[in-house]
Amino acid sequence: MFATMSRLWQTVRPIRFRLYLGLLSALTASIVALLIPQVLEFVVNRLETSAVAATVWTGGAMVMALGILEAALIYLRRVFAVAPSTAVEKQIRVRFYAKVQHMPVSFHDNWGSGQLLSRMMGDINTIRRWIAFGMIMAVTSAVTIIVGILLLMRSSVLLALVFIVAAIPVSVIAYRFHREYSVLSRLSQDQNGDLATTIEQSVQGIRVLKAFGRGPSALEGFTEQAEELRRTEVRKATAIARFDMFMFMLPELALGVALFLGLHLTARGDMNVGQLASYFATATLVVGPVRMLGMLFGQAVNATTALDRHYEVMDEENTIVSPEQPRRVDPADARGEVRMEGVHFRYADAPDHVQDVLDGVDLEIRPGETMALVGVTGSGKSTLLQLVPRLYDVTAGSISIDGVDVRDMDLTDLRTLTAVAFEDATLFSDSVRENVLLGADASLSEEESEALLRLALDTADAGFAHDLPEGVDTRIGEEGMSLSGGQRQRLALARAIAARPAVLLLDDPLSALDTRTEETVTGRLREVLKGTTTLIVAHRTSTVALADRVALLDAGTVVAVGTHGELMESSPRYRWVIASQEEEARRDRDIETMTGELDLRGLWTEPKR
Numbered sequence: 001m002f003a004t005m006s007r008l009w010q011t012v013r014p015i016r017f018r019l020y021l022g023l024l025s026a027l028t029a030s031i032v033a034l035l036i037p038q039v040l041e042f043v044v045n046r047l048e049t050s051a052v053a054a055t056v057w058t059g060g061a062m063v064m065a066l067g068i069l070e071a072a073l074i075y076l077r078r079v080f081a082v083a084p085s086t087a088v089e090k091q092i093r094v095r096f097y098a099k100v101q102h103m104p105v106s107f108h109d110n111w112g113s114g115q116l117l118s119r120m121m122g123d124i125n126t127i128r129r130w131i132a133f134g135m136i137m138a139v140t141s142a143v144t145i146i147v148g149i150l151l152l153m154r155s156s157v158l159l160a161l162v163f164i165v166a167a168i169p170v171s172v173i174a175y176r177f178h179r180e181y182s183v184l185s186r187l188s189q190d191q192n193g194d195l196a197t198t199i200e201q202s203v204q205g206i207r208v209l210k211a212f213g214r215g216p217s218a219l220e221g222f223t224e225q226a227e228e229l230r231r232t233e234v235r236k237a238t239a240i241a242r243f244d245m246f247m248f249m250l251p252e253l254a255l256g257v258a259l260f261l262g263l264h265l266t267a268r269g270d271m272n273v274g275q276l277a278s279y280f281a282t283a284t285l286v287v288g289p290v291r292m293l294g295m296l297f298g299q300a301v302n303a304t305t306a307l308d309r310h311y312e313v314m315d316e317e318n319t320i321v322s323p324e325q326p327r328r329v330d331p332a333d334a335r336g337e338v339r340m341e342g343v344h345f346r347y348a349d350a351p352d353h354v355q356d357v358l359d360g361v362d363l364e365i366r367p368g369e370t371m372a373l374v375g376v377t378g379s380g381k382s383t384l385l386q387l388v389p390r391l392y393d394v395t396a397g398s399i400s401i402d403g404v405d406v407r408d409m410d411l412t413d414l415r416t417l418t419a420v421a422f423e424d425a426t427l428f429s430d431s432v433r434e435n436v437l438l439g440a441d442a443s444l445s446e447e448e449s450e451a452l453l454r455l456a457l458d459t460a461d462a463g464f465a466h467d468l469p470e471g472v473d474t475r476i477g478e479e480g481m482s483l484s485g486g487q488r489q490r491l492a493l494a495r496a497i498a499a500r501p502a503v504l505l506l507d508d509p510l511s512a513l514d515t516r517t518e519e520t521v522t523g524r525l526r527e528v529l530k531g532t533t534t535l536i537v538a539h540r541t542s543t544v545a546l547a548d549r550v551a552l553l554d555a556g557t558v559v560a561v562g563t564h565g566e567l568m569e570s571s572p573r574y575r576w577v578i579a580s581q582e583e584e585a586r587r588d589r590d591i592e593t594m595t596g597e598l599d600l601r602g603l604w605t606e607p608k609r
């Protein structure tokens with residue numbers, strides 16, 4: 001806990017001064033509150049010797065003034081602590097977002113999105129509450145208790161000892177509570193993250209769940225997860241309730257014993273009435289922070305857990321970064337020659353006995369050439385494509401563009417040189433324009449951007465965007481208009497084209513298009529892509545036709561390279577892969593026809609007589 005908290009102390013460095021001021025205000029407010037019993041003692045003792053009215057007036061005015069001062073200081077504590085703590089919260093959140101953004105794809109393969117979401121929202125919120133309130137109040141309560149006990153000693157050492165003795169079981173109970181609650185707090189926050197992942201997956205996969213009638217079983221699974229979290233929360237609440245019970249009971253017991261002893265001492269004349277009154281007023285003020293310390297202890301444990309979870313992500317090492325001294329490649333002068341030499345790759349979670357997905361790939365794509373990548377499903381085509389812009393790094397061998405190893409380039413340069421269109425087209429909740437021009441040169445003038453947008457949409461046969469309710473300014477994506485799979489794919493393709501890269505990487509970008517649209521797009525791509533080196537994963541023979549040459553990927557290596565015609569003649573394996581792809585395409589077409597017939601029958605209704 002202390003190591004984590006001292007790390008937090010480094011994080012709050014920019015607002016430390018204001019936190020000190022907040023702490024000072026809170027401490028002064030507590031001391032002011034502790035002065036009130038001293039006034040009480042003074043008033044009670046003076047009543048016997050001085051004029052009653054004057055003493056009462058003076059005492060009353062002093063208590064009121066101290067009360068107002070205490071309230072003003074509490075206000076100041078909030079002013080000093082709350083605003084800067086929200087600034088730190090924002091800073092922590094932005095850094096977390098930046099970290100998650102910069103981490104390689106392999107990091108995201110391992111982390112559930114719900115876990116990241118709950119760390120980004122819930123945990124950081126807990127940390128902010130600890131900075132703004134918990135941290136200051138924990139110190140203030142501890143100081144109040146210490147000063148309070150010193151004042152109690154001033155009234156009576158014996159009676160103060162009663163309080164000190166009560167602190168022994170409190171610390172034993174607090175230690176045991178800490179051990180139990182830390183485990184429960186971590187469990188609950190992890191379960192919250194898992195629950196968020198489940199919600200996110202169910203919302204994203206709602207169509208699949210509905211289409212396969214898996215809604216009830218998904219609900220069952222979710223209910224079970226929610227029940228587990230509920231059980232953890234109940235265990236947490238029980239632990240807090242038990243701890244709170246002792247934190248309430250022990251000070252009250254101490255007060256009871258002190259009252260018994262105090263009255264006895266006063267009756268014997270060892271203590272005056274003023275001292276007794278002051279003792280009990282101070283004791284009542286000390287009891288508050290003791291109880292609060294219990295609550296704050298729970299908050300400290302929650303904050304430590306939240307911080308540990310936060311730092312777990314922040315401490316993850318980013319393996320895909322720009323080298324310290326990158327070799328500059330000017331995207332404007334790039335020829336786009338791609339060379340792969342002895343490329344090996346295996347996913348981090350692959351079992352030891354499994355062969356590398358890419359097991360020594362050698363391939364050269366000439367400047368301006370369009371190369372199709374063909375292979376059976378799972379042969380590693382998408383994986384190979386992702387190695388070029390370093391979404392993953394090769395585990396051995398090298399990939400170079402224009403003779404420069406991609407790992408020696410600045411990442412921004414590399415990702416300006418390359419653009420990818422994935423099969424699974426991701427669009428953001430933004431306008432068509434913003435989505436398509438996402439990777440476009442930011443220095444283009446408005447007219448140039450417009451022209452580029454038009455060219456990209458035309459090439460990808462995405463002219464439908466102009467007919468949307470607000471044309472290319474129509475908001476699409478999750479919070480906007482829903483588009484069909486083919487429309488989404490065409491926009492993703494337009495986005496890759498608009499980036500005007502030297503190396504274009506297309507992961508089966510036409511799979512959701514019907515044959516006729518695919519032909520149109522293929523023809524236009526041929527024209528526009530003249531001069532752009534293109535590596536295209538092809539599942540359909542019609543896409544292969546787009547390519548100047550084809551590479552056949554099999555068992556982790558490139559086993560044949562040549563034109564489609566050459567390979568059809570020379571490679572039996574290629575003929576077999578193409579034949580299976582055509583068979584698959586024929587089956588898809590049959591299914592399309594069958595669906596059409598079914599639709600017609602469904603739509604046809606008996607005319608009313």
Ligand SMILES: Nc1ncnc2c1ncn2[C@@H]1O[C@H](COP(=O)(O)OP(=O)(O)OP(=O)(O)O)[C@@H](O)[C@H]1O
Nearest residue numbers: 109347349357375376377378379380381382383384
């Ligand atoms: N993120 C990942 N983590 C672990 N293994 C993965 C990951 N992505 C893919 N794989 C595995 O790597 C192998 C190659 O997958 P890849 O997607 O590259 O094949 P592909 O040839 O593109 O397949 P398809 O034609 O079906 O798209 C597969 O066995 C797959 O299970």
